[in-house]
Amino acid sequence: MGLTVVPILLIVLEILFIILFGIFVQYEKLEVHNNIQVKSSQEVYRTIVRDQNSSVANNLTHIEVVNVTNVQYFIEDTREHVQDYYAVFQDIHVMVLIGFAFLMTFLKRYGYSSITFNLLLAAVVIQWAILTNGWILNLQDGVIRISMKTLIKAEFATAAILVSFGAVLGKLNPLQLVAMALIEVVLFQCNELIVLKLFQASDVGASMLVHVFGAYFGLMVALFTARPGDVQSQSYKELSVYHSDMFTMIGTIFLWAFWPSFNCALAEGEGHHRAVVNTYLALTASAVVAVAVSAAVQKNRRFTMIHIQNATLAGGVALGSMADMVVYPFAVLLAGALAGCISVLGYQFFTPCCDQKLKIHDTRGVHNLHGLPGIISAIGAIICAAFATQEHYGESFSKIFPAVGKDSRTPGVQAEFQLAALAVTLAISLFGGVITGFFLRLPFWKQPKGAEIMDDWDYWVLPSDGYPIIPNSVNAPPIYKLPEQTTMIENNA
Amino acid sequence: MGLTVVPILLIVLEILFIILFGIFVQYEKLEVHNNIQVKSSQEVYRTIVRDQNSSVANNLTHIEVVNVTNVQYFIEDTREHVQDYYAVFQDIHVMVLIGFAFLMTFLKRYGYSSITFNLLLAAVVIQWAILTNGWILNLQDGVIRISMKTLIKAEFATAAILVSFGAVLGKLNPLQLVAMALIEVVLFQCNELIVLKLFQASDVGASMLVHVFGAYFGLMVALFTARPGDVQSQSYKELSVYHSDMFTMIGTIFLWAFWPSFNCALAEGEGHHRAVVNTYLALTASAVVAVAVSAAVQKNRRFTMIHIQNATLAGGVALGSMADMVVYPFAVLLAGALAGCISVLGYQFFTPCCDQKLKIHDTRGVHNLHGLPGIISAIGAIICAAFATQEHYGESFSKIFPAVGKDSRTPGVQAEFQLAALAVTLAISLFGGVITGFFLRLPFWKQPKGAEIMDDWDYWVLPSDGYPIIPNSVNAPPIYKLPEQTTMIENNA
Amino acid sequence: MGLTVVPILLIVLEILFIILFGIFVQYEKLEVHNNIQVKSSQEVYRTIVRDQNSSVANNLTHIEVVNVTNVQYFIEDTREHVQDYYAVFQDIHVMVLIGFAFLMTFLKRYGYSSITFNLLLAAVVIQWAILTNGWILNLQDGVIRISMKTLIKAEFATAAILVSFGAVLGKLNPLQLVAMALIEVVLFQCNELIVLKLFQASDVGASMLVHVFGAYFGLMVALFTARPGDVQSQSYKELSVYHSDMFTMIGTIFLWAFWPSFNCALAEGEGHHRAVVNTYLALTASAVVAVAVSAAVQKNRRFTMIHIQNATLAGGVALGSMADMVVYPFAVLLAGALAGCISVLGYQFFTPCCDQKLKIHDTRGVHNLHGLPGIISAIGAIICAAFATQEHYGESFSKIFPAVGKDSRTPGVQAEFQLAALAVTLAISLFGGVITGFFLRLPFWKQPKGAEIMDDWDYWVLPSDGYPIIPNSVNAPPIYKLPEQTTMIENNA
Incomplete structure (x- = not known):
């Protein structure tokens, strides 16, 4: 790949991570609590199960109150700290590693790279996200404490970066991808700081933080690192083959199955259930509508694989910001249906236009799966917030909108903050993407060009099944005749 | 596909679902309970952990009894309502979406359709099953309340429909499949009403409700929509290719791994553990025996892929009705071994006979994996019920057989009700399948014929790797020479 | 396969298992506890949540202490016995069945056999491991009691056998594999008896018990059943094809995602969280470093698939023995990075040397993924034990090192026992592998030879896509020209 420095730089990066972890990172302390408080007798107290403001904020505890002898009693097993989040954490981990990775294997000659760069980016970003999230959002006495929630937050950051990866898939080399990831994670944490901490906006399934941010950041990087002629000349590589599309469906279906875990992971109380x-x-609504619209937009009413692989998932993105807010089941069907429809229309009409008019080449079409449905979700959350009442939400009201009620913030003001959160997310992602794109097009990155684009050939020792092991020239892989051509025989049926 | 109305009909269906959800569906209320009851002092009360008859029947709760001040105290976290079922729910979701879908990808030219129609059917059936299950079984004051158990019930209904899909795989168009699903789900709920509510039969892992019902319904639809000449002329498409069989094994193994979740999801107390x-x-016994018998029935003692892909799973079906009943571990090994053996024999001897004599063409062989082992399971449950005693089951006795003891129902009578449940399931599925099959063969459905059978060509924009993009005629795809033919060279080893 | 006795022997084996299960195996009793004890008033007691020495040792319980009326009160739901382990159990189950199976599908002509023999071995070993673990380690009054922990232990034994399978992959027939498994499981349990019970060494994620044991046992079997000329002549079959490598990555990524479940399954308290x-x-560190070193060791800085597929996982193995011991997050990054580096170097330099000099042909390279990182892990555990203090570990100290403090065992002595455990594991696995290898090379096993090696042809009814259905001779499959050859066209880019 002309990039003999990749191994050294990756190893240096890992050494840096080890040093920084040594300085900053410790485990969350998960001791059994023994909070004993004297209370007035003849009463029964029930304390809130989740004590939100302590240094062990994310530990679910079973609290028993026995007031007779004026004792409030606390009991728990440390194993439960892990268990309350473990199943959803693992689902999200599979989404990030299997889901995103296989969703990118549709490119016929970029399967090895798609999966491996996905894994490499995940491995780098998880470490870097733990560090930056700690520094920017959660530093306690100079120490970053890792708990299950830290891991889930790291997975969310990884998802954002992998969304951006989808936009530049096949067009940047691993060094550029890692550099992009390192920059993007920092901006991701800054955006989270503004959206969640400053604005106290609600974004439980991270449609703004992950999907909108990742999509628009990636699109800007794609725009400013673009080599339009190269992509055009290699466009035959953007086609899938039959089995590469089958691999992609593995990614699609794991994402479809596990998306509820992504959106519920950080929700609490009744909001978790909702x-x-x-x-x-x-997701069911977006799947039905995406299948329908995919056939509708094609002459002969044929389905298109890329629609099925992506737009069926739009319902999950569309719920990200409002998964715990919506209190009418029919409304989420409507949102899912709308997102599925818009996503297919995006693939069919907006992506080609975007490619030719705006010169933004979006390899996996992340704008249609993450960008547009993410904005739908953010708008939905604004509407939900504007009409939120204590009556609708009961005990979950203060969990979803912790700021409402304080500082005279009304639901209407909360809705304005939700809107501001969307605006800031768009601003940071677009501007950050532009800067990063400019930086990544500097010559020393040795960006892939010409036949190197969307091809495993340049990065891999390839097997001999239709992919040449020994190219006839280092810089120009041969255009080889695949064994795919078929000999047509007259139909005698 | 000659079916330009598919998109419109699917969208109309989704709009209908949205309206019906708006009228009928709400969330289960999951408030924290505060049942405080005065009890006599100087005693310690332990109440039953699961309060079965309240409107929040499916909420596991941690109940603390503090008797000193005559207070029975109830404490719980709403997050646990979800958590108690979440891990098994997700396993079942993966079984339905990955397991069933990939189990059907063995057809060499029907991979896209298998996975996508599986997803489409799941998306339609989940919504329709929530509605019909509510209307027929669980309507409370005109409202259907969704809880985790509702979702698991919807997955069960989906599984039944996907079993039937296996029997007609490749032979019906998406419109026929959706129509079949809509009818079948209603009959499925009626059968559940009779079997579980009226007869109070036990069917924890749904071998009768899902496997027997789905298989015989599907077989009848296959029989009455049959076009024997067409299937025969296209029989070369029933063969797999090497990698399509590998994809199928993904389905097989996820089903094998997660089947315990399917059978335990709705079991309670010790029955859950069993x-x-x-x-x-x-499953271990059926895997060993299926591998053995697969080699035994082939000359040269070679294994056959379709046996391994399906019959290894027969143990899971065979336990469905009696997973929480059997109290001797050796007995389940025996049941699994028997089911594995019968399933392979079914594929090898019964399916060809069924195809030629009875004119029932069962594409995926659902009779061998779901029909026969499901009947074994139902018979096993009859035997278990007949010999059930309080002594064997302890506290789980009343959970498995809630009717025994009431209305002077003895274990013998319970066994008779189990038998009646099997008979009713067979009757409804066979009769329902016949009616549905007749309905689906009406000309306006435009059922696939000739070369359209078992072929993605008619439904998909296909890639150019051995599958023709432009057929030489709209109604007759060419028979093309695949690059699969190999040139034999003399063995010089 | 010339082995017409396979079906009969497998069925006899299953019958034997059924009889032995009938004699020995029962379910763990999971009744709700009602331990009520009178305590002195005016105190609050908290009892240990896990009562370790009772016959229900592995049941997590929620214990409430209400001391006012001198009552210590115990309450729990039996469903939790299962739930506390269910999510990690299912993850491990997927690792064993999907992870190990697909990790072996890289061989271009051995995909069916890899997955199916993996499933067959798992099915046999699970049953045999429950029996042998009971007999050797956990017999209570002549009865083996199955609980969730029993199933997890059975999965661990299965993993060890599947590691060994990787070393002999493609070179032994199913009968030899089953025989190897039956012997190896017994030695595995004996080794566990010595390491865990006698030495009271700590090996929470089983790096010694599973990875070191499985790897060296397998290597010895590979050495003593070797037919070097045959392997050499068939070496072209060791190459992957593009899509077989893609299938392998499914295995890799599920292992990477779920490995935390493997290492935490049997850990307790804070050790579980760590x-x-x-x-x-x-795992993140080993992935980054493995990718880097893979490029570094190849001229042109290209990645090699087998490194990515395996060495990225070395961090999981490297943590096996010390996952709950290490108390500094940076140290685990260091261990993971080291293991990733050594694993790639092993594949690149040691395996070819091992093959040519030592005549040990290690098909999947298990020495590099399981052997070397497992030894790193064991050494890490020795160092951790030597420097362990109550201060560092708090309440988890007595859980990780139950023997320290008793019988005047100091941390230094514990470290010596850890070293002894590694030595014993190596001794038993090497010696056991030698004996087993000698036994398996006896002529009556009819070991595959010549062209039968690493080929599905001899075991399967194969489809017609490049694999011949009818060979020209029973004992010698033809060397056929695959359609893989590509016609190079001059590069006109």
Whole structure:
């Protein structure tokens, strides 16, 4: 790949991570609590199960209150700290590693690279996200404490970067990808700081933080690192082969199945239950509508694989910001249906236009799966917030909108903050993407060009099944005749 | 596909679902309970952990009894309502979406359709099953309340429909499949009403409700929509290619791994533990025996892929009705071994006979994996019920057989009800399948014929790797020479 | 396969298992506890959540202490016995069945056999491991009691056997594999008896018990059943094809995602939390470094698929023995990075040398993924034990090192026992592998030879896509020209 420095730089990076982890990172302390407090007798107290403001904020605890002898009693097993999040954490981990990776294997000659660069980016970003999230959002006495929630947050950051990866898939080399990831993660954390901490906006399934941010950042990087002639000359490589599309469906279906875990992971109380049910339902609606619209936009009413692989998932993105907010099941079906429809239309009409008019080449079409449905979700959350009442939400009201009620913030003001959060997310991602794109087009990155684009050939020792092991020239892989051509025989049926 | 109305009809269907959800569906209320009851002092009360008859029937709760001040105290976290079912729910979701889908990818030219129609059917059936299950079985004051159990019930209904899909795989168009699903789900709920509510039969892992029902319904639809000449002329498409069989094994192994979750999901107390262990063990026995018998029935003692892909799973089906009933681990090994053996024999001897004599063409062989082992399971449950005693089951007795003891129902009578449940399931599925089959063969459905059978060509924009993009005639895809033919060279080893 | 006795022997084996299960195996009793004890008033007691020495040792319980009326009160739901382990159990199950199976599908003509023999071995070993683990380690009054922990232990034994299978992959027939498994499981349990019970060494994620044991046992079997000329003549079959490598990556990524579950499954208290976080972090480091070193060792800085498929996982193995011991997050990154580096170097330099000099042909390279990183892990555990203090570990100290403090065992002595455990593991696995290898090379096993090696042809009814259905001679499959050859066209880019 002309990039003999990749191994050295990756190893230096890992050494740097090890040093920084040594200085900053410790485990969250998960001791059994023994909070004993004297209370007035003749009463029964029930304390809130989740004590939100302590240094062990993310530990679910079973609290028993026995007031007779004025004792409030606390009991728990440390194993439960892990268990309350473990199943959803693992689902999200599979989404990031299997889901995103295989969703990118449709390119017929870029399967090895898609999966491996996905894994490499995940491995780098998880470490870097733990560090930056700690520094920017959660530093306690100079120490970053890792708990299950830290891991879930790291997975969210990884998902954002992998969304951006989809936009530049096949066009940047691993060094550029890692550099992009390192920059993007920092901006991702800054955006989270503004959206969640400053604005106290609600984004439980991270449609703004992950999907909108990742999509528009990636599109800007794609725009400013573009080599239009090269992509055009290699466009035959953008086609899939039959089995590469089958591999892609593995990614699609794991994402479809596990998306409720993504949206519910950080939701609490009744909002947790709603996030599961809502995401589950929205996905069914987006699948039905995406299949329908895919056939509708094609002459002969044929389905197109890229629509099925992506737009069926739009319901999950569309619920991201409002999965715990919507309190009417029919409304999430509507949102999912709308997102599925818009996503297919995006692939069919907007992506070619975007490619030719705006010169933004979006390899995996992340704008249609993550960008547009993410904006739908953010708008939905604004509407939900504007009409939110204590009556609708019960005990989950203060969990979803912790700022409402304080500082005289009304639901209407909360809605304005949600809108501001979307605006800031778009601003940071677009501007950050532009800067990063400019930086990544500097000559020393040795960006792939010509036949190197969307091809494993340049990065891999390839097997001999239709892919040449020994190219006839180092810089120009041969255009070889694949054994795919078929000999037509007259139909005698 | 000659079916230009598909997109419109699917969208109309989704709009209908949205309206019906708006009228009928709400979330299950999951408030924290505060049942405080005065009890006599100087005693310690332990209440039953699961309060079965309240409107929040499916909420596991941690109940604390503090008797000193005559207070019975109830405490719980709403997150646990979800968590108690979440891991098994996700496993079942993966079984339905990955397991069933990839199990059908063995057809060499029907991979796209298998996976996508599987997803489409799941998306339609989940919504329709929530509605119909509510209307027929669980309507409360005109409202259907969704909880985690509702989602698991919807997955069960989906599984039944996907079993039927296996029997007609490649022979019906998407419109026929959706129509079949809509009818079948209603009959499925009626059968559940009779079997579980009226007869109070036990069918924890749904061998009768899902496997027997789905298989015989599907077989009848296959029989009455049959076009024997067409299937015969296209029989070369029923063969797999090497990698399509590999994709199928992804489905097989996820089903094998997660089947304990399917059978234990709705089991309670000790029955839950037994359901996990029993299903796990039965699958090991059916895998060993299926591999053995697959070699035994072939000359040269070679294995046959379709046996391995399906019959290894027979142990899971065979335990469905009795997973929580069997109290001797060796007995489940025996049941699993028997089911594995019968399933392979079914594929080898019964399916060809069924095809030629009875004119029932069962594409995926659902009779051998779901029909026969499901009947074994139902018979096993009859035997278990007949010999059930309080002594064997302890606290789980009343959970498995809630009717025994009431209305002077003895174990013998319970066994008779189990038998009646099997008979009703067979009757409804066979009769329902006949009616549905007749309905689906009406000309306006434009059922695929000739070369359109078992071929993605008619439904998809296909890539150019051995599959023709432009057929030489709209109604007759060419028979093309695949690059699969190999040139034999004399063996010089 | 010339082995017409396989079906009969497998069925006899299954019958034997059924009889032995009938004699020995019962379910763990999971009744709700009602331990009520009178305590002195005016105190609050907290009892240990896990009562370790009772016959229900592995049941997590929620214990409430209400001391006012001198009552210590115990309450729990039996469903939790299962739930506390269910999610990690299922993850491990997927690792064993999907992970190991697909990791072996890289061989271009051995995909069917890799997956099916993996499943067959798992099915046999699970049953045999439950029996032998019970007899050798956990017999209670002549009865083996199955609980969730029993299933996890059975999965661990299965993993060890599947590691060994990787070393002999493609070179032994199913009968030899089953025989190897039956012997190896017994030695595995004996080794566990010595390491865990006698030495009281700590090996929470089983790097010694599973990875070191499985690897060296397998290597010895490979050595003593070797037919070097045959392997050499068939070496072209060791190459992958493009899509077989893609299937392998499914295995890799599921192992990478779920490895934290493997290492944390049997950890307790805070050690459980550390095991999750540590394994997760170590895998990220090993992935980054493995990718880097893979490019570094290849001229042109190209990646090699077998490195990515295996060495990225070395961090999980490297943490196996010390996942709950390490108390500094940076240290696990260091261990993961080291293991990733050594693993790639092993594949690149040691395996060819091992093959040519030592005549050990290690098909999947298990020495590099399981052997070397497993020894790193064991050494890491020795160092951790030597420097362990109560201060570092808090409440988890007595859980990780139950023997320290008793019988005047100091941390230094514990470290010596850890070293002894590694030595014993190596001794038993090497010696056991030698004996087993000698036994398996006896002529009556009819070991595959010549063209039968690494080929599905001899075992399967194959489809017609490049694989001949009818060979020209029973004992010598033809060397056929695959359609893989490509016609090079001059590069006109």
